Amino acid sequence: MKKIKIYLAFVLIVVFGVLSLMTVLSGCGKVAQWADPITENILVSMNNSDYKSFSKDFDDTMKAELSEDAFPAFLSAVIGQVGNYIEGSKKIVGVNIKNELTTATYSAKFEKSDDVNVEITFQKIDGQTKVVGLWFR
Secondary structure, three states, X not given: OHHHHHHHHHHHHHXXXXXXXXXXXXXXXXXXXXXXXXXXXXXXXXXXXXXXXXOOOEXXXXXXXXXXXXXXXXXXXXXXXXXXXXXXXXXXXXXXXXXXXXXXXXXXXXXXXXXXXXXXXXXXXXXXXXXXXXXXX
């Protein structure tokens, strides 16, 4: 009888774990549908030194913080460290939704590093999805 209870507990833990993982992965998939194109555009625009395209989905605060004048220094810091982005290499590895903010974490390949974490935080502003945060780790 004791073995049956242990076995049932184990089965319940495994089932709960699988269901939790499926929920997380489906959440990543839903966010990826709209976050992937924005993220890819940002990374490719960095390769092309194209500020207009790079910042097209930024909110006003991001545009002020990472202005066109600051863009060359930003590019120098990021690309100097990891090289150019390898187009199409990013993979979403996590999503965190808190209040009005959605942060998508990607693993991406760059010329000098095969595993750069790119975190992008999004917020709906006036019905549009805007980038309100961008980090490279």
